[in-house]
Every structure is written in C-alpha cells, then in structure tokens.
Amino acid sequence: MENTNLPIDIGHWLLALLPIVVLLIFLIFLRWKAPEAGPIGMFVAAAIALLAFQTPWETLAVAGAKGVWDAIFILYVVWPALLLYRITEQAGAFDALRRGIQQFSRNQLFLVLAFGWVFASFLQGIAGFGTPIAVVAPLLLAIGVKPIYAVAIPLIGHSWANMFGTLAVGWLATLQVIDLQNETATAFQTGILLWIPNLTAGFMIAWMFGRMAAIKQAWPVILIISLVHGGGQLALTLWNPVLSNFLAATAALAIAYPLSNWNRYSEPAEGIDERPAIEDVDKVREEEEGEPIMGLGWALLPYIILTITSVIALVIGPVEEFLEQFEFGLGFPAVETGYGVVNEAESPYDPMSPFTHPGTFLLISSIITYLIYKSKNFYEKWDENNKGILSTVVSDAVPSSVAVLSFLVLSRIMDHSGQVTVLAQGIAEVAPPVVYAFAANWIGVLGAFMTSSNTASNVLFAPLQQQVAMTEGISEATIIAAQSTGGAIGNAIAPANVVLGTGTAGIVGREGEVLRKTLPYAIGVAILVGLVTIPLLGLELF
Amino acid sequence: MSKLTLLIISFILFILSYPLISIGTTGDSEAVWIIGLAALALAGLIPPVSRFVADDDNDEEEKETE
Numbered sequence: 048m049e050n051t052n053l054p055i056d057i058g059h060w061l062l063a064l065l066p067i068v069v070l071l072i073f074l075i076f077l078r079w080k081a082p083e084a085g086p087i088g089m090f091v092a093a094a095i096a097l098l099a100f101q102t103p104w105e106t107l108a109v110a111g112a113k114g115v116w117d118a119i120f121i122l123y124v125v126w127p128a129l130l131l132y133r134i135t136e137q138a139g140a141f142d143a144l145r146r147g148i149q150q151f152s153r154n155q156l157f158l159v160l161a162f163g164w165v166f167a168s169f170l171q172g173i174a175g176f177g178t179p180i181a182v183v184a185p186l187l188l189a190i191g192v193k194p195i196y197a198v199a200i201p202l203i204g205h206s207w208a209n210m211f212g213t214l215a216v217g218w219l220a221t222l223q224v225i226d227l228q229n230e231t232a233t234a235f236q237t238g239i240l241l242w243i244p245n246l247t248a249g250f251m252i253a254w255m256f257g258r259m260a261a262i263k264q265a266w267p268v269i270l271i272i273s274l275v276h277g278g279g280q281l282a283l284t285l286w287n288p289v290l291s292n293f294l295a296a297t298a299a300l301a302i303a304y305p306l307s308n309w310n311r312y313s314e315p316a317e318g319i320d321e322r323p324a325i326e327d328v329d330k331v332r333e334e335e336e337g338e339p340i341m342g343l344g345w346a347l348l349p350y351i352i353l354t355i356t357s358v359i360a361l362v363i364g365p366v367e368e369f370l371e372q373f374e375f376g377l378g379f380p381a382v383e384t385g386y387g388v389v390n391e392a393e394s395p396y397d398p399m400s401p402f403t404h405p406g407t408f409l410l411i412s413s414i415i416t417y418l419i420y421k422s423k424n425f426y427e428k429w430d431e432n433n434k435g436i437l438s439t440v441v442s443d444a445v446p447s448s449v450a451v452l453s454f455l456v457l458s459r460i461m462d463h464s465g466q467v468t469v470l471a472q473g474i475a476e477v478a479p480p481v482v483y484a485f486a487a488n489w490i491g492v493l494g495a496f497m498t499s500s501n502t503a504s505n506v507l508f509a510p511l512q513q514q515v516a517m518t519e520g521i522s523e524a525t526i527i528a529a530q531s532t533g534g535a536i537g538n539a540i541a542p543a544n545v546v547l548g549t550g551t552a553g554i555v556g557r558e559g560e561v562l563r564k565t566l567p568y569a570i571g572v573a574i575l576v577g578l579v580t581i582p583l584l585g586l587e588l589f
Numbered sequence: 590m591s592k593l594t595l596l597i598i599s600f601i602l603f604i605l606s607y608p609l610i611s612i613g614t615t616g617d618s619e620a621v622w623i624i625g626l627a628a629l630a631l632a633g634l635i636p637p638v639s640r641f642v643a644d645d646d647n648d649e650e651e652k653e654t655e
C-alpha cells in the first residue's frame with residue numbers, strides 16, 4: 048500500500064461517497080436512463096477530485112482516458128453480443144429456441160434455473176467480461192421471462208463465479224498485487240465464502256420465479272446444483288484454483304440434462320400460482336402460431352460455436368499461449384495528486400489480447416451463424432421486412448456503450464484521485480477487528496460495483512485489506528477471501544453489467560428497475576458473507 | 590437532432606479522447622491532451638443534455654410494466 052497524505056476524515060469520506068450516491072439516486076429514484084445518469088456521476092467525481100482531493104487536470108485526463116480503455120474491454124463484449132442476438136433473432140432462432148426447448152423440457156422453473164444460473168455460471172467460467180449477462184438475458188426472454196427479470200436473473204446467477212471464473216483471472220490478479228502467506232488457505236476460504244452467493248442465487252432465482260411455491264418445488268435441484276458448483280469449486284481450490292470454477296460449472300452443466308429427466312422437473316411446474324418473473328401465458332401463446340422456422344439444433348448453433356471456440360482458445364494451454372502473444376494498447380505517464388496518490392507510468396497500459404477476449408469468440412460465432420442461416424434462407428423465410436442487422440445493432444449498442452464508458456471513467460477518476468482509498472481506509476480506521484471482518488466483503492462489493500470487475504476490485508483493494516489484516520492482527524487469508532467474495536457479489540449490481548443485460552434484452556433505460564431487483568439480493572448476501580467471515584477468522588485451516 | 594445521433598456523437602468523442610490524452614500526456618504535448626480532456630467532457634455532457642433537447646426522446650418504455 049503506497050504512503051499518501053490523504054485526509055481520512057468524515058468530511059472527505061462523505062465526499063468520496065457522493066459520486067456513487069448521486070449515481071444511484073439518478074438511476075433508482077429519479078429513473079434516469081443509464082447513459083444519462085452515468086455522466087452525472089462522472090462529473091460529480093471529477094469535481095470532487097479537483098476541489099477536495101487536490102487532483103491536477105493532467106491526472107484527471109489520464110484517469111478519464113484509462114477509464115475509456117477499461118470500458119473498451121467491456122464494449123468488445125457488448126457489440127458482438129448484440130450482433131449475435133440480432134443475427135439469431137432476425138432469423139427466427141429465438142422463436143425456434145423457445146418452442147424447441149419447451150418440447151425438450153416443459154418445466155419453466157427448471158429452464159429458468161438452467162439458463163439463468165447453470166448456463167450463466169458456465170459462461171462466466173470460460174468467458175467472463177459480462178458475456179453471461181449479455182448472452183443469457185435474451186435466452187430467458189425467449190422462454191417467456193419478463194425483460195427486467197431476464198436481466199436480473201443472470202446478474203444474480205453468474206456473480207458467484209466471478210472470482211475463479213474466466214479461468215481464475217481474479218485470483219491470478221490478486222496473486223500479482225499481494226504476496227499471500229498461505230495461498231491454499233486463502234483459496235479454500237474464498238471457496239467457502241463463494242458457496243454462499245452460489246446457493247443463495249439458486250434460491251433467489253426460484254423466489255423470483257414463483258415465490259415460496261417455486262422454492263418448495265426447486266429446492267432439491269438447487270441443492271444438487273449448488274453442491275456441484277459451490278462444493279465442487281471449494282474442493283478443487285485445494286488442487287487447482289485456476290480450473291476450479293470452470294470444472295465445477297462444466298460439471299453442473301453436464302448434470303442439467305439428467306436432472307431435466309427427473310419426473311419432478313420433466314413436467315410443467317404445478318401449484319405455482321404467482322409467477323412475477325413470467326410473461327402472461329396468453330401473450331406468449333399468441334406468438335406461437337405456425338411451425339418454427341428452424342429446429343432446436345439450428346437455434347442452438349451460435350451457443351455451441353461460442354462454447355467450442357472459447358474452450359479451444361482458453362482451456363488448451365499451448366493455444367492460449369500462442370493467441371495471447373498478440374496484444375495492443377497505449378501508454379500513460381506517471382501521475383499524482385497533491386495528497387501523494389501516485390499512479391506509475393505504464394506503456395502500454397493494460398494491453399488487450401484480442402484473440403483470447405470473449406468478444407472475439409462472440410464475433411466468430413456471429414459470423415459463422417449468419418453465413419449458415421443466410422445459406423438456409425432463414426432470414427427471408429422468417430420476416431422479409433427485417434430491419435438491417437447492423438443498423439439495429441448500432442441503435443441498441445450506442446446507448447449501452449455511452450453508459451459503460453461513463454461508469455468506467457467515473458471509477459478511474461475516483462481511483463486516481465484517492466477517493467476510493469479514502470472510502471476503504473475510512474472503514475478500516477474506525478472498525479475494530481470483528482466489525483472489520485464483517486465489513487471486509489463490503490469493500491469488495493464497492494470495488495466491483497464501480498468497476499464491474501472482481502479482478503479490478505481485488506487489484507484496487509486487496510493490498511489495503513492485507514495491510515489492515517496485518518495491522519489488526521487478524522487472518523490475512525480470511526480477509527482476502529471476504530474481499531474476493533464481495534468482489535464477486537458486486538457484479539450483480541454493477542451498473543455496467545446491468546447495461547449489458549438491458550442492451551441485449553431491449554430495455555435500455557430501465558437499469559434502475561433491474562437494480563431494484565438485484566440490490567436487495569446483493570445486500571442480503573453481503574450481510575450473510577460478513578456473518579460467516581467472523582467465525583472463519585478463528586479457524587486454523589492448513 | 591435525434592437522441593441516437595447525439596449519443597453516437599458522445600460515443601465517438603469518448604473513444605477519441607483515449608488516444609488524444611495518451612499521445613498528449615506521454616509526448617508532453619499539453620494542447621493535445623487538453624483537446625482530449627475537452628472531448629471527454631463534451632462526451633459526458635451530451636447524454637444528460639440530450640434528455641432535454643433531443644427531438645425524439647421518449648420515456649414511454651419506462652412506464653411499461655415489468
């Protein structure tokens with residue numbers, strides 16, 4: 048942790064919190080659209096940086112430009128994901144998918160859990176960068192889930208998989224920024240805590256589907272899947288943390304098919320009268336006249352291609368090593384503030400490896416799918432009056448992109464001006480050890496909320512958390528585990544992630560409504576994780 | 590001007606600010622990074638302003654049910 052002269056007092060702490068509070072007020076209470084509310088938060092953060100955190104204009108400029116570059120990593124998922132969505136939707140594939148899947152399994156509750164939790168977690172295990180939300184939201188729409196829930200469900204379903212997902216990029220980044228005394232104990236305790244958001248995600252999704260009646264029907268499958276997800280990941284952290292999430296999420300995907308044949312889940316869910324997440328049945332049926340344009344196999348083609356390309360590029364070591372050689376990015380000089388917050392020069396800053404980025408896999412999947420659907424004349428047969436795919440993608444993607452850009456610029460300004468450090472150190476300074484253990488995961492949540500990245504949250508806060516653990520004489524492994532789990536949970540409420548879903552679900556501007564669904568879940572799970580962190584402090588593991 | 594057009598301009602300005610600020614700050618060219626910062630500020634200003642001035646802004650979708 049660098050030495051700074053940052054004033055850690057209540058005035059500066061409240062000022063540092065203001066950009067986030069303003070953003071939430073505009074999004075949730077004033078119901079502004081994300082592309083409009085994001086820049087307001089960005090300007091508030093910049094004004095506070097200039098006026099209260101002694102940030103020079105050049106530092107502000109560098110922070111803003113780094114935020115733009117951080118956003119480009121996410122936008123390279125948004126644009127190809129929207130392209131894939133429009134390519135499949137305008138060929139009639141989503142209609143075929145919905146009707147094909149309903150023949151394959153008639154239990155809508157099971158399908159919502161399978162897509163929103165099991166498949167979303169699998170995608171997070173390999174791809175990450177918001178891919179599960181962008182891809183799963185339209186799939187849930189296709190099976191009759193209301194748009195707000197179609198975004199909220201994968202946000203909740205995928206979040207637990209962020210830390211060890213994308214082949215444990217968050218874990219590897221944590222090892223880069225701090226030297227852990229006991230890596231095995233830290234990974235194992237992280238696995239314990241991550242089981243909480245995993246298990247609660249299953250129950251929360253069932254609750255969203257049909258309240259207690261749905262939970263009564265779904266609890267056996269939730270426990271089985273969570274045992275494979277959370278228990279599998281926990282066990283695998285002892286052997287290989289890098290593969291722990293990928294293997295656990297893949298195993299859960301593999302058992303989804305046999306579970307769908309279980310009598311309890313092969314027939315329509317009975318006795319669930321209240322279904323808040325599901326469209327009016329009559330409305331869905333109105334659209335089901337005639338035969339689907341294609342079979343289920345053709346409709347699933349893009350997702351099969353996406354899975355195959357991701358696995359080949361990211362799981363096979365030599366292929367990944369070869370593809371990772373190609374990277375690009377621009378440099379930035381060292382900058383600092385009047386309070387001594389220094390950011391070293393980087394040339395290039397956080398370079399992008401395009402061939403191992405999930406955006407490329409989505410793009411490949413989009414191109415191949417388009418060519419095949421075109422050769423089968425699906426576009427002409429489904430709707431001759433289709434709007435142009437590319438123009439639709441632009442009108443869908445631009446509002447989401449502006450929102451993501453403003454969120455990430457806000458985040459980098461808060462980071463480079465020291466506002467983030469003041470927020471975290473403020474909590475650390477006033478909290479006694481037990482309270483700090485409870486609060487540690489909330490700092491992780493804050494980091495992920497701002498950056499929409501578990502990795503970025505850990506890079507920002509793991510050094511601080513380690514320092515506080517040493518100062519207070521409490522277990523470093525437990526505190527880092529709590530930070531990492533908070534970083535995962537925060538992905539369920541990160542505005543940039545929400546925008547990914549509202550973009551592909553066609554409800555840009557309704558981000559506040561989605562947040563109203565996911566925020567109570569994230570707060571509840573963070574409280575649970577905090578409560579479990581306290582007894583973990585006393586356990587001598589490994 | 591339509592809302593989408595304004596947002597496209599904002600998007601382009603956001604993206605343009607990245608190379609301008611990088612080149613300006615690493616090459617000690619103050620004018621270049623100031624132009625980049627101005628582009629970033631303008632990019633951020635356009636979306637909230639478009640809420641009030643765009644020809645086709647409509648919020649009817651927000652009134653839809655879930």
